[in-house]
Structure formats: structure tokens, C-alpha cells
Amino acid sequence: MDKRAERLEETVAHLTRLTEELSDIVARQQIEITRLKSRVGMLMEREAAREAEQGGTIPLADQRPPHY
Structure with missing residues (x-):
């Protein structure tokens, strides 16, 4: 049971970090789109x-283009 809880904690930590990275990317892209x-x-x-x-x-x- 401890191994399973540890794996879940690692997965949550990884997903949290990934979500933060993606949020930063989206924020930078929004600034670029606005510009x-x-x-x-x-x-x-x-x-x-x-x-x-x-x-x-x-x-x-x-x-209209000339070919019309």
C-alpha cells in the first residue's frame, strides 16, 4: 500500500509541475498573440x-482576381 501511495504522490507532483509549465507557456503565447x-x-x-x-x-x- 505504501508503494502505491508513493507512486500516486509522484504522479501528482509530476502532473502539478507539468500543469504549471503549460500554464506558463499559454501565458507567453497569449502575450505573443496580443502583440x-x-x-x-x-x-x-x-x-x-x-x-x-x-x-x-x-x-x-x-x-476579384483577374481570372473571374
């Missing part, structure tokens, strides 16, 4: 302004 969303938004605004300066009536991203 990337901000950059994409900035690039989209910049591109929209550039297209507006060129006088295009339809933004390039919304135009």
Missing part, C-alpha cells in the same frame, strides 16, 4: 491608408 494582433491591425490600417491615397474605389484586398 501580433496589434501589429496586424496596424498593418491593415497602413495598407488601407495607402490604398485610399492611390484613389482606388475598391480596396485591393476586396477586388
Whole structure:
């Protein structure tokens, strides 16, 4: 019975450590996602302004490809 309890304690300790590591990874990924969303938004605004300066009536991203 002692061996079984010891194995269970080791398993719980391992899973606790693994959960903490995964939590840290998820937190770092969320920070990176937020940063990337901000950059994409900035690039989209910049591109929209550039297209507006060129006088295009339809933004390039919304135009149908020439093969249609």
C-alpha cells in the first residue's frame, strides 16, 4: 500500500509541475498573440491608408482576381 501511495504522490507532483509549465507557456503565447494582433491591425490600417491615397474605389484586398 505504501508503494502505491508513493507512486500516486509522484504522479501528482509530476502532473502539478507539468500543469504549471503549460500554464506558463499559454501565458507567453497569449502575450505573443496580443502583440501580433496589434501589429496586424496596424498593418491593415497602413495598407488601407495607402490604398485610399492611390484613389482606388475598391480596396485591393476586396477586388476579384483577374481570372473571374
